[in-house]
Amino acid sequence: MFSNRKTFLHLGALALLGVTGLRAQAPAAPAPAAPTPAAETVPDLPALQAAARAAEQKLPTPAVLPQTYFDLTPVQRDRWRKFLPQTLLKLTRRERVEIVVLGDAILDGAKAEPGVDPVLKSFAGVFAKKLATQFYYTGGVRVIRPGARLRDKESKVMGPEILIHPVQTSSIISAASALSTVGFQGQPDVVLVAQGLEDGLAGVSAADVTVAFRSLLDTARGKRLEVIVAGPIPQAADPEEASLALTRGPASVLREASARADVIFSDLGDLSRLLGAPAGAKGADQIFPALMQEYQSLLNLLPSQGVMTPTAGMHAEMGRILFQDVMQGAPGVPWKINASKATLAGQGQLTLEFELANTRREPLAVTLLPLVPAGFKPKDTNPEIELAAGAKQPVKLNYAITDTRHLPLTDGEMRLPVLVIAGKQSRIEDIAVPLRPFSITWNARAAFNQEAEFSPELEIENSTGASLSASWESNWGGKSQEGKIALEADGSEVLKLALPLPAEGRSPMRRVLPLKLALNSNGVRQIFDRDIEITRNMGLKESVPLTATDRQESAVTLRADADSMKLFLTLDLTGVSLVDDSSGKAFELLLNLDARSYGERQTPGATAALRITGKAADGEALVDPIAPWAFGSGYAAVFEPKEIQASLSSAAGGGRRLTITLPKSYLYRHEWALGNGNSQLGLNVRFQGGGRDYFLTRTRRQGDDAESLSVLELTDKPTQRWTVRVD
Missing domain, CATH: 2.60.40.10 (Immunoglobulins)
Structure with missing residues (x-):
């Protein structure tokens, strides 16, 4: 079947040939007998149609190339109308579509040729390119990155474009704030949420992920934006069975929350579409190592950095997975898990039970490998199961509870990932069930x-x-x-x-x-x-010791002062021997301030750390660019780093001092009532220098979580009140 453009060209050619043929076959007009010219003979419509048919029969049969764009099946169209109706309308009209990509470290690792934005080679860029190919004739993909000097397109082809605007945050906790500030700078149509990798590594609770995702969803829908969720990829550091489990908690939470919200969820860590069957491997002791070796080849193995990112090749596969899930959903696997339950079985013991079903009409050999989530250790099990065609079999897996702090904290649900391998496919099944009894x-x-x-x-x-x-x-x-x-x-x-x-x-x-x-x-x-x-709530003019992460004695202290115009923070670095590293930096300070008003500050929210670095010698320190939401959810301003003064100095006795001055005008949503114990700032300071790390407060919550901060009262007579956090 021809496209509209080709059909028009062919019909035009046929009509022209038909008219030419008719004129060639018509008899010559008689010679004029008088000066008045004779009227021209005009063929009627049936004659034209007959001539066109005759001419068409003489033409060679054209080779019709199948088109992939603008050609949705009824099932695909129904899926788009359910989840992304506004975007479908713009794409079918071949209008520009803008996608805000809210991601963490999952955006890293893609490599492009020099001078080209690497986001074009990331899974988001690959996905956008496939969308452009599907719906547009020309145009392609362009990256929106204000201030960047990288080339924002692979080729300068004119036409409607898919715009992708990458916004990177380290946690889903701050994703809503990032979207409402940086993400709303353009005219977005879709929000692609790619969070959970760093949250999984940090051990963020299921409740925190749920609350943050709900806030993000409300923010997006408040602007009538459509949402796609891409789940985090598994890690594969040694020991792999524990590393694989780290991100599966956030993945299962996001999958469930997406289903409740009628939002597309795509598991970018779906091994069934990333890996093939290990050739020649038999038994769990051979299959699992071979599978991990293949998976590790898709990752940038940098365990020293605490996170493994996808290679360019894996980004391409992830983009393909995301496109497939948006177009038609995830493909099935030849098994199904039903009737799951997790039961406490005496002190420190847990049993997971479920029914494993073979959904194919042929026998199935299954290898079951329970992964090792934090705080649990699977006991010896028989990993090999033979299932007849259509058969079902109960499975029982036993765990020892090695750390009770990892039992469900907020929703009563156990989340236990199990790696299932059958035939040529493998997939991590995230089993989430209430803890019994x-x-x-x-x-x-x-x-x-x-x-x-x-x-x-x-x-x-x-x-x-x-x-x-x-x-x-x-x-x-x-x-x-x-x-x-x-x-x-x-x-x-x-x-x-x-x-x-x-x-x-x-x-x-x-x-x-x-x-x-x-x-x-x-x-x-x-x-x-x-x-x-x-x-304890701290006050102005009070010197408070920071805690060393190595739990050894620390003489580093923090003092806060304020007047009607500025906030002053002073760190006395007694006993800290600063030495420049290979990059020329001797220290790093991360400062989090929640400067919302009193009532707001005691509700969930996010900040963004101010990062200050400097050399060992006395002088001005460097303040990195500041996020618009740095001082709390609801802030949305352009902050000039030069307005925040930071300097390192030496005292006559040899002590070192780092002084930071912030203008009160930057904290414009705060009531700033000096002398009032209820005029408070959320505060945390983390300092790294001299080979040691120090902090004011530290929990398992993400550092940008507003509920992870302590309290500074803007008075020199602070009250005897406390901030309490459960880890």
Whole structure:
């Protein structure tokens, strides 16, 4: 079938040939008998049609090339109309479409020829190029990157374009803020969310990922933008069975949240589409190493940097996967997992059970390898299973709980990834099920301005489907409490538990105290220990010691001062021997400030760290470019780094001092009421220099999470209040 353009050209040629043929065959007009010329003979329509048909029969049969663009099947069109109707309309009209790509380290690793933006070779660029080929005749893909000197297109072809605007953040926590500031600078149509890699490596909880994604989705839909979610890729450092599991928690959370929101989810770490079957390998002890060797060839193996990024070749495969999932969804595999449940089986023991079904009409040999999520260790299992055509088989996997801090913290759901290999396909199945017979949810994981005591609002949930009686006992700071509960089927109850906070005057700024909590029911006893960090509110003119990560003694202190125009932060670096490294830098300071107003500051949100670096010699330090949301969610400004002054100096006695000055005008959403203990800033300082690291506060939350910060009161008479965080 011809395209419209080719059909028009052929019909025009046929008509011209027909008219020419008719004129050649017509008899000559009689010679004029008078000066008045004779009227020209005009053939009628049937004659023209007959001549055109005769001429067409004499033409050679054209070779029709199949077109891939502008040609959707009914199933594909229905999928686009369900998930991306606005984008489909613009693409079919061949109008420009802009995609904001919100990604973390997954955007790294792509290589392009010198002078060309590497995003064009990333999975986002490959995906956009396939979209352009599908819907446009010409035009291609262009990268929007303000201030970049790289070539933003592979070839300067005129026509409608797919624009991709990369916005990189280290966590999904700050993705909504990044979208509402940098992402909204253009006229976006689609948001491609590619987060979860760095969150998985940092151990961000399922609840934090869920809340951040909901905020991101609300931000996008507030501007009527459509959303596509791309899940994180697995890691493959040694030991691979543990590394593979690191990102599967965020992947499963994003998959579930996308399904609830009717948003396309694409698993870029789907091994069934990245890897082939290991040739000649038999048995789990051969198949798994061969599979990992093939997968590692697709990664930039830089474990010293803490993250493995995709190679250019893997980016191409990821772009293909994303395009396939947008066009028609993920292909199936020859197995299915049903009826999953995770059950506590005595102190420190857990059992995962599910039904494995063969969905093919032929026998299937399956290799099952439970991965090793943080805090768990699979016990010996039989990994080889033979399934007849259409058969089902129950599977039971046993785990030892090696660290109770990794039991579900916020939603009561166990997330246990299992690698399934069958035939030529392999895939990590993310099994997410409620913990049985009971689980504990911490409804209050962060609280500010706590005085005498802290109530974590621990909720015991019954997941047995029948009534449940249980007893509990806790110990915090040497104080024991206990109680009993009776729950109806699938009921829950909040424990009446209050944790006393220090009341003495100038107690230590930061403490980490473990909460020992045990639950007993029907012969099952399980410990749910948690570390709880408490940091005292600090005030102006107060010198507060930073903590060293090596837990050795630290003499580095932080002091804050303020007036009506500026905020001053001073670090005394006693005993820190600064030496320039190969890049000429001797220290790095990361400063997080949450300068939202009092009521907003105690709600979830994000900041972006100010990065300050400098040489060992006295002089001005360098302040890196500042993110528009640096001082909290809701900020959206262009901040000039030169307005923030940072300098290193030496005292007469040999001590070193780093002084930082910030203009109050940059903190424009803050009430700035000096002398008022409720006029507060969220604050954290992380300093690296002299071969050691120091911090004001540190939890398992991401550093840009506003709930990870301590409190600075803008008064020299701070109150005796605390920030409490559950790890």
